Amino acid sequence: MADLEVQNLAKSYDGKTKVLKDISFSVKNGEFVSILGPSGCGKTTTLRIIAGLIPETSGQVLVDNKDITKVPVYKRNFGMVFQSYALFPHLSVFENVAFGLKTRKIAKSEIKEKVAAMLELTGLSDLADKFPAQLSGGQQQRVSLARALIIDPELLLMDEPLSNLDAKLRLKMREEICRLQKKMKMTVLFVTHDQQECFAISDKVLIMKQGHIDQFDTPQTIFHHPRTEYVARFIGYDNFVPVSPNSCQDNYHVKAGETVLTTTEDCLNAKVLTIRPENIVLDLKEATQNTFDGKIINREYLGQSFKYTVESKLGEFKVEEARQKMRSSGDEVTLTLPAKHLHPLSE
Amino acid sequence: MNRKSAVWLLVPAFMGVLVFTFFPLIEIAIPTFQNRNGFFLLYAQFLKSSYNWQVIGRTFLIAFVTVMIVLILGLPISLWIGRQKTAVRQVLNLLILFPMLTNAVVRNFAWIIILGHDGIINKFLLALHLIKSPLDILYTDAAIIIGSVYLFLPIMINSLVGSVAELNVEIEEAAAILGSNPWHTLFKVVIPQLAPGILTGCILVFAGSMTAYTTPQILGGNRHLVLSTLIYQQAMTLGNWKNASVIALILIIISAFSMWIMRRVSHHLDRRPSNA
Ligand SMILES: Nc1ncnc2c1ncn2[C@@H]1O[C@H](COP(=O)(O)OP(=O)(O)O)[C@@H](O)[C@H]1O
Numbered sequence: 122m123a124d125l126e127v128q129n130l131a132k133s134y135d136g137k138t139k140v141l142k143d144i145s146f147s148v149k150n151g152e153f154v155s156i157l158g159p160s161g162c163g164k165t166t167t168l169r170i171i172a173g174l175i176p177e178t179s180g181q182v183l184v185d186n187k188d189i190t191k192v193p194v195y196k197r198n199f200g201m202v203f204q205s206y207a208l209f210p211h212l213s214v215f216e217n218v219a220f221g222l223k224t225r226k227i228a229k230s231e232i233k234e235k236v237a238a239m240l241e242l243t244g245l246s247d248l249a250d251k252f253p254a255q256l257s258g259g260q261q262q263r264v265s266l267a268r269a270l271i272i273d274p275e276l277l278l279m280d281e282p283l284s285n286l287d288a289k290l291r292l293k294m295r296e297e298i299c300r301l302q303k304k305m306k307m308t309v310l311f312v313t314h315d316q317q318e319c320f321a322i323s324d325k326v327l328i329m330k331q332g333h334i335d336q337f338d339t340p341q342t343i344f345h346h347p348r349t350e351y352v353a354r355f356i357g358y359d360n361f362v363p364v365s366p367n368s369c370q371d372n373y374h375v376k377a378g379e380t381v382l383t384t385t386e387d388c389l390n391a392k393v394l395t396i397r398p399e400n401i402v403l404d405l406k407e408a409t410q411n412t413f414d415g416k417i418i419n420r421e422y423l424g425q426s427f428k429y430t431v432e433s434k435l436g437e438f439k440v441e442e443a444r445q446k447m448r449s450s451g452d453e454v455t456l457t458l459p460a461k462h463l464h465p466l467s468e
Numbered sequence: 469m470n471r472k473s474a475v476w477l478l479v480p481a482f483m484g485v486l487v488f489t490f491f492p493l494i495e496i497a498i499p500t501f502q503n504r505n506g507f508f509l510l511y512a513q514f515l516k517s518s519y520n521w522q523v524i525g526r527t528f529l530i531a532f533v534t535v536m537i538v539l540i541l542g543l544p545i546s547l548w549i550g551r552q553k554t555a556v557r558q559v560l561n562l563l564i565l566f567p568m569l570t571n572a573v574v575r576n577f578a579w580i581i582i583l584g585h586d587g588i589i590n591k592f593l594l595a596l597h598l599i600k601s602p603l604d605i606l607y608t609d610a611a612i613i614i615g616s617v618y619l620f621l622p623i624m625i626n627s628l629v630g631s632v633a634e635l636n637v638e639i640e641e642a643a644a645i646l647g648s649n650p651w652h653t654l655f656k657v658v659i660p661q662l663a664p665g666i667l668t669g670c671i672l673v674f675a676g677s678m679t680a681y682t683t684p685q686i687l688g689g690n691r692h693l694v695l696s697t698l699i700y701q702q703a704m705t706l707g708n709w710k711n712a713s714v715i716a717l718i719l720i721i722i723s724a725f726s727m728w729i730m731r732r733v734s735h736h737l738d739r740r741p742s743n744a
Pocket residue numbers: 134135140158159160161162163164165166167
C-alpha cells in the first residue's frame with residue numbers, strides 16, 4: 122500500500138466543457154478516503170483517471186511521489202471494485218480471483234494457496250467452483266473485492282460498490298469492507314453518493330461539486346464545520362439565514378434583517394448562517410440571545426422525533442424536537458438558535 | 469377438453485416436421501444400404517478410391533481454411549462494428565449484408581473477371597513487373613477459398629456483431645486493472661465471452677462451405693471437384709443416383725462430426741453452465 126497524490130487534475134471529454142476542474146488532494150498510506158457528491162459531479166471520472174482507464178486533460182497522479190500519469194493501466198498496481206462488479210462471466214469464482222495472479226506469472230501452486238486463503242478471508246470458500254451468474258449480488262460483490270485484494274494493490278479504488286445491494290446487505294458489506302481495510306492496512310479511495318455510508322467508514326471525506334472540491338476533511342470536522350452552503354445542505358443542515366452584507370462589527374455579532382445574531386465562530390466574511398434542525402430549541406425560558414417568535418405551520422412524524430416547519434420574521438425554519446411533547450399547526454412558539462450551533466458560512 | 473387429450477392436437481404438426489425433415493434424408497439413405505453383396509458395400513467401394521479421398525480431403529480443407537480466414541477477418545471487423553454507436557452499427561450492418569442480396573452466379577462471375585489470366589489482379593502484378601507471366605489463380609482451390617470467404621464473411625460478421633455489442637466494457641477494464649495487457653485481454657477475456665457467437669458463425673460458415681455448389685462449380689472448374697460438385701456429377705452426368713446418395717450421406721457425417729468438434733472447442737473456451 123502506498124501514498125496517493127493528485128495534483129491539479131482537469132478533464133474534458135469533448136474539449137469544451139470541463140467535467141473536472143483543478144482537483145488536488147492526497148491520500149496517506151492506510152487511509153480510507155471517500156469521495157462524496159451527487160450524481161454527475163465527476164466522481165467516477167476522477168477514479169477512472171487515477172486508475173488509468175481514461176487519460177487526464179491536465180494534471181498529475183503520483184504514487185509514493187512517483188508520477189504515474191503516463192503509465193498504462195495494466196502496469197499500475199491498483200485494485201478496483203466496480204458498481205456493476207464486472208466479474209468475468211466465463212470464469213469460476215476461483216479463476217476470477219486468480220486472474221490478477223496469473224497475469225503476474227506467479228507459480229500455479231502459489232496461486233492455489235493464495236486464492237484459497239483469500240476465499241477463506243472473504244467467506245467464499247464454498248463457492249469456489251460457482252460461476253458469477255449463479256451468485257447473489259452480495260456474493261458477487263465479495264468476489265469482486267477478493268479479486269481486487271489478492272494482488273496486494275498499492276491503492277484500492279471502489280466506485281459505489283454498495284449501491285446495487287439492499288439496505289441490510291449494504292450495512293453488512295460496509296462493515297466487512299471496514300474490517301478488511303483495517304486488517305490489511307489498505308489505502309482506499311471510495312466513491313459514493315450516500316452521506317451516511319461515507320461518514321461511517323471514512324477517515325477523511327472529499328466533497329465534490331460540479332468538478333471541484335468543496336471540502337476535504339475528517340467526517341467530524343465536516344459535520345460540525347461545513348465550509349460552504351453546498352456542503353452544509355449535503356450533510357443535513359436544513360436552515361439557512363442570509364446575513365446583511367457588511368453587518369458584522371466585532372467578529373461575533375451579525376445582523377439578519379433587523380435582528381442581531383450572536384455566533385461563537387468568526388463571522389466577519391459570513392454570507393449566510395446555518396444550523397441543524399435538531400439544534401434549534403423551542404420555548405427556552407432563560408433565553409437571552411438569538412431568540413425570536415414563530416408559528417408552527419407543519420408537522421412531520423419521524424419516529425423518534427417530530428419535525429416542525431416554523432414561520433418567523435427570519436424565514437421558515439425546520440426544527441426537530443423529541444417526541445415527548447407534540448405541538449400542532451398554528452401554535453405560537455419562541456425559537457432559540459444556540460450560538461455554538463450557529464455556523465457562519467462564507468460561500 | 470383436458471390437458472392430456474390436448475396433446476393430440478400437436479400430432480399433425482409433429483408429423484409435418486417429421487416428414488419434411490427426415491423423410492427426404494431417409495429416402496436418400498435407405499437405397500444406399502440395400503445391396504445383396506453387403507450392407508456397406510457402396511460405401512466401401514466409394515472409400516476405396518484414392519480419387520474420392522482426394523475430393524473429401526479437398527472439401528474438408530477448403531471448408532476449414534475458409535472458416536479460419538473468415539474468423540480471422542471477421543473477428544476484428546465485428547469488434548470494430550460492434551463498438552460503434554447504434555445508428556452507425558445499423559448502417560454498417562446493412563452495407564455488410566448488401567452483397568448477399570445479389571445473385572450467387574453473378575457474384576462468382578465477377579470473381580472470374582478478377583482472378584482470370586486477363587483479370588485485374590494479374591494485370592496489376594504484371595504492370596508492377598512483380599511477375600513475368602500471369603498466375604494461375606482461377607480454377608484452383610485458392611479461387612474456391614477466395615470465393616467462399618467473400619460469400620461467408622458477412623454471415624460470420626453478422627453472428628458476431630450482436631455478441632460484441634452486448635459485451636460489458638467494464639469487464640475488459642477490470643482485466644486491464646488486474647494487469648492484463650490488451651492482447652491478453654483479447655484472448656482470455658473477450659474471445660471466450662464471444663465463444664457462443666463464434667461457434668454459431670463457424671458452424672454456419674463451415675456447413676455452408678461444405679455444401680456450397682455454385683462457388684466451387686464456377687471458380688474450381690472440372691478438375692477441382694468437391695463433394696457437392698461430385699454429387700452433381702454422379703447424379704446428373706452419370707445418372708448414378710445411388711452413388712450420389714452415398715456421397716451425400718458421407719458429407720452429412722463429416723459435417724456433423726466437425727460441428728461436434730467445434731462445440732467441444734467452444735466449451736473449452738467458455739465453460740459457463742448455461743452453455744454446457
Ligand atoms: N464517456 C463520457 N463522455 C462524455 N461525457 C461523460 C463521459 N462520462 C461522463 N461524462 C460526463 O461527465 C460528468 C461527470 O460524470 P461522472 O464522472 O460519471 O459523474 P459521477 O460518477 O459523479 O456520477 C457528467 O456530466 C457526465 O455526463
